Amino acid sequence: MSFYALIPAAGSGSRAGGGGAALKQAPKQYQPVNSIPLIAHTLIVLAREPRISKLFVVLSPGDVWWDNYEWQGWEDRITVLRCGGTTRAETVLNGLEAMADQCSADDWVLVHDAARPCLPGEMLKKLLDEAGEDAVGGLLAVPVADTLKRDDGASRVDATVPRAGLWQAQTPQMFRHGMLRQALRAAGSDITDEASAIEQLGLHPRLVECDSRNIKVTFPQDLLLAGLILQHLND
Ligand code: CTP
Ligand code: MG
Numbered sequence: 001m002s003f004y005a006l007i008p009a010a011g012s013g014s015r016a017g018g019g020g021a022a023l024k025q026a027p028k029q030y031q032p033v034n035s036i037p038l039i040a041h042t043l044i045v046l047a048r049e050p051r052i053s054k055l056f057v058v059l060s061p062g063d064v065w066w067d068n069y070e071w072q073g074w075e076d077r078i079t080v081l082r083c084g085g086t087t088r089a090e091t092v093l094n095g096l097e098a099m100a101d102q103c104s105a106d107d108w109v110l111v112h113d114a115a116r117p118c119l120p121g122e123m124l125k126k127l128l129d130e131a132g133e134d135a136v137g138g139l140l141a142v143p144v145a146d147t148l149k150r151d152d153g154a155s156r157v158d159a160t161v162p163r164a165g166l167w168q169a170q171t172p173q174m175f176r177h178g179m180l181r182q183a184l185r186a187a188g189s190d191i192t193d194e195a196s197a198i199e200q201l202g203l204h205p206r207l208v209e210c211d212s213r214n215i216k217v218t219f220p221q222d223l224l225l226a227g228l229i230l231q232h233l234n235d
Helices: 038-048 088-102 121-131 177-187 194-199 220-234
Strands: 003-009 052-059 078-081 108-111 137-143 148-151 157-161 167-176 206-209
Touching (some): 003 088, 038 052, 038 121, 038 220, 052 088, 078 088, 088 108, 088 177, 108 177, 121 206, 137 194, 167 177, 167 194
Parallel strands (some): 003 052, 003 108, 052 078
Antiparallel strands (some): 137 167, 148 157
């Protein structure tokens, strides 16, 4: 049985100021962080893990940025698929379909956001160890730390939501290729992570505890934070 990584990288990064294919500013996955594009940090962590045999990067069909960078030396590890969809769920499903002839239904696929460049290598190993022993699979996640408020629709607090038992889902999320493809085909394009598609099959993915270093770069200030975390990780 093999492990593969599937990296959805077809978003426009609108909340970080990216404009998508039609506009000039490159999406966040191509913004420089400590002198290299953000997505390169993401790919380096996955490529360093010897158990992962191949990385499938899913780009938007209109992506004009990937080819601006040197990827020499990566040819054996990375397959670029230009079949991204209009939502993250569509991108992931299109990627799974496109890689289907290169893996078997029982192989593990780790779906990891291009926009999460600070995944600590030891957390990746922990996920492979723990979810790899699980019948369903699992995901990295962090117990919610802050007090949670629900608003009343007019910027006032309606209620405090008890945070006990609540987790923030991160990536990688790791499931078997066949099961994940079946789950995403059934779930439609509104879901925002793979685990929720698996949950809709009545299954219960394993939560593997990570920490707040594994941020998703979403807003412009997150680029600065990612640079600082990466400096610390690489020290
Ligand atoms: N993604 C994708 N295909 C899409 C939308 C998102 O592959 N149609 C990817 C992004 O490239 C990113 C990951 O999914 O690596 C997480 O999505 P998000 O942080 O929401 O990125 P964007 O959709 O690009 O950003 P925004 O929502 O601010 O536009
Ligand atoms: Mg998005």
